[in-house]
Amino acid sequence: MSEELILNEIENNTEEYIEFLRELIQAESYNPPGNEKNVALKIEKYLKNTDIKSEIFPFGENRANLIATLNNNFEGKNLLYNGHMDVVPPGNEEEWKYPPLSATIKGSKTNKKIFGRGAVDMKAGLAAMVIAVKILKKLGIKLSGNLILNAVADEETGGELGTMWCLENQLKSIKCNFAVIGEMSGMEPIGKGIAIGEKGNLHLKVITNGILGHSMMPSFSKNSINMMSEIILNLDKMDKYMPKINPPISYDRYKEIFSTLFPSKEQFERILNEQKALQVIFDAMTQFTKSFTIINAGVKENVIPDQCEAIINFRLLPCQTVEMVLYAIKKMTTEELGYEIKNEPIGNPKEVFVYFEVYQYGEGSYWQNWEESQDLKDFVDIIEKIYGKKPAYILAPGGTDAKFFRNIDYCPQTIIFGPGEALAAHTTNESIKIHDFINAIKVYTLFAYNFLK
Ligand SMILES: [Zn+2]
Numbered sequence: 001m002s003e004e005l006i007l008n009e010i011e012n013n014t015e016e017y018i019e020f021l022r023e024l025i026q027a028e029s030y031n032p033p034g035n036e037k038n039v040a041l042k043i044e045k046y047l048k049n050t051d052i053k054s055e056i057f058p059f060g061e062n063r064a065n066l067i068a069t070l071n072n073n074f075e076g077k078n079l080l081y082n083g084h085m086d087v088v089p090p091g092n093e094e095e096w097k098y099p100p101l102s103a104t105i106k107g108s109k110t111n112k113k114i115f116g117r118g119a120v121d122m123k124a125g126l127a128a129m130v131i132a133v134k135i136l137k138k139l140g141i142k143l144s145g146n147l148i149l150n151a152v153a154d155e156e157t158g159g160e161l162g163t164m165w166c167l168e169n170q171l172k173s174i175k176c177n178f179a180v181i182g183e184m185s186g187m188e189p190i191g192k193g194i195a196i197g198e199k200g201n202l203h204l205k206v207i208t209n210g211i212l213g214h215s216m217m218p219s220f221s222k223n224s225i226n227m228m229s230e231i232i233l234n235l236d237k238m239d240k241y242m243p244k245i246n247p248p249i250s251y252d253r254y255k256e257i258f259s260t261l262f263p264s265k266e267q268f269e270r271i272l273n274e275q276k277a278l279q280v281i282f283d284a285m286t287q288f289t290k291s292f293t294i295i296n297a298g299v300k301e302n303v304i305p306d307q308c309e310a311i312i313n314f315r316l317l318p319c320q321t322v323e324m325v326l327y328a329i330k331k332m333t334t335e336e337l338g339y340e341i342k343n344e345p346i347g348n349p350k351e352v353f354v355y356f357e358v359y360q361y362g363e364g365s366y367w368q369n370w371e372e373s374q375d376l377k378d379f380v381d382i383i384e385k386i387y388g389k390k391p392a393y394i395l396a397p398g399g400t401d402a403k404f405f406r407n408i409d410y411c412p413q414t415i416i417f418g419p420g421e422a423l424a425a426h427t428t429n430e431s432i433k434i435h436d437f438i439n440a441i442k443v444y445t446l447f448a449y450n451f452l453k
Contacts, residue, residue: 002141002453006445009135014438018114020046021127021437022103024085025116031086036153036162037064039085039123043130043151050137057170059153065166066151070133070143077145079451080171080179080411081133081444082163082401083126083418084155087118088426095428105434112434119432121425125182125418126151128437132444145452148174155401158362163401167410176411178375178451180444181402184420185394186436187281189271190258192383192391195416196376197248197366197406199288200316201399202325203359205309206231207345210352212306221304222352225297228308230337231354235290235312237336241328247286247317248366248395254282257392284397289315306349311359315397318364326356362399365406367413376415379447383417386442391417398422417443 010017023046027038040056043066047054054068066085090100098104100117107113114124133149150171152162187193208228213221249257255272262268272278283289290312297308314325333339333354342353370376370393383391396402396416405414419440420432 002139002449003446005139005141006135006449007442009139010438010442010445014434017127017131017438017441018105018434020131021114021124021432022105024123024127025103025114025118026101028101029086029118030089031154031156032089033061034063034086034153036085037062039126040064040066040151043068046130047134050134052133052137057166059161063153063161065153065162065170066149067166067170068130068133068149068151070136070147074146074174077177077452078148078174079145079448080148080150080176081129081182081448082150082152082179082405083122083129083182084152084162084401085123085126086153086156086162087121087123088156090117091428097429100430110435113431114434114437115429115431117430119430120184120420121430122183122418122420124420124432124437125184125440128419128440128444129180129182131441132448135441135445136448141449141453143449143452145177147448147452148176152401159401159404163404167404167408171410176405177413179402179405179411179414180379180447181400181405181414181416182418182440182444183396183400183416184422184425185391185396185417186419186421187392187394188421188423189275189278190392191261191389192387192417193394193422194380194383194391195394195396195400195402196370197318198364198396198398198400198402198416199284200318200320200364201360201362202314202316202322203361204312204314204325204329205357205359206312207355207357208308208339209342209345209347209355210304210306210308211350213304215302215304218304222306223304224306224308227339227352227354228295228297228310231333232292234332234336235329238328238332241331242288242320242324245317245319249285249393251282251286254285261390261392281397284315285395288317288320316364318366318395320364322358322361326358329356363403363407365403366395367406367415369412373413375413375451378450379415379417379443382443382446382450386439386446
């Protein structure tokens with residue numbers, strides 16, 4: 001009965017929800033520098049006069065985190081909804097069809113979209129979570145647990161000042177039974193994804209050190225650019241020095257999961273063979289990847305450069321460590337290329353060596369017992385009911401704030417589910433389908449009701 005009540009309430013108030021989402025998009029929160037307080041104030045205003053306790057925790061220059069709770073009792077089950085308020089800067093605004101802060105609505109009657117920076121990543125997910133709390137309060141449904149809304153800053157620049165700060169300071173004493181991060185999780189052509197883990201992210205600095213000299217007789221020198229190109233060309237050979245780590249969901253298991261989402265196995269196989277994008281997605285979810293993203297060398301047109309510096313961006317499977325990567329790449333460099341490794345980036349002028357340095361690292365994580373969870377099955381059933389199609393379990397190829405929940409063991413049972421397509425994030429003309437946004441409100445509200453009743 002209450003489910004009907006909730007769905008009717010949502011259908012009758014979609015205009016209000018759309019307006020609220022537009023307000024969040026219009027509240028500028030480009031990070032850097034952040035300005036998340038602009039968004040926090042809009043959320044506070046929206047929850048005003050509802051009897052929901054909402055508190056803003058300001059920091060820095062116009063930045064803030066926010067926590068709102070459905071009630072004041074934390075003794076029962078606690079469900080936590082987390083969404084970030086910051087967005088990436090819009091890039092060249094001239095290239096946008098509609099100004100990135102305009103939140104312009106366009107599209108046909110059945111497929112209306114809201115355009116703007118953050119529409120997908122992730123003001124739609126955040127707005128839907130805020131609205132879910134408000135609906136449960138407004139309808140006055142008797143619930144035994146508590147729903148906690150955590151709107152955070154700093155996600156796009158690491159999350160230490162946002163989610164990490166909230167978990168370590170304001171939320172530490174609250175036992176969390178289940179958490180949802182509302183990041184966009186659409187995976188066209190598959191449909192909705194639901195992430196039970198995410199990959200790690202490692203930036204490794206590489207310096208090749210050769211011997212400086214005149215380019216008229218290059219063989220008297222040792223060209224550091226050539227050295228780096230050897231590493232680039234042979235990088236895949238490091239794989240054989242990496243220990244075998246199984247991904248949380250194997251390639252075969254993915255094929256099983258995904259083929260049940262299509263009318264027939266044959267149809268799925270056909271799409272899989274035809275669509276390169278799908279292969280790329282599968283690879284990203286089951287293997288570790290490596291990409292050179294920055295490279296610098298050279299001082300003058302006629303000088304053989306003695307130092308070349310590059311950054312390799314590795315995306316690690318959960319359970320793969322920095323130590324494993326360092327061991328493998330060093331082994332490859334010495335065994336396959338015959339170079340010496342040095343522990344500092346400078347040597348004497350005739351020294352030839354390679355230097356590695358961990359530049360930045362975010363650990364991957366996943367929920368180990370996800371397959372046994374009834375709560376997760378309930379969440380999936382609600383998505384299927386609202387969207388008319390089962391979602392697919394995935395490993396998120398990019399990093400989110402979910403890693404903080406899992407890696408400090410605050411709440412391993414943390415999932416990522418939200419409106420919007422993952423590939424639409426950070427793009428020019430970012431847009432969210434209104435239908436998808438409204439469906440997410442339904443999913444968040446129904447799940448909270450079922451989980452806490
Ligand atoms: Zn995001």
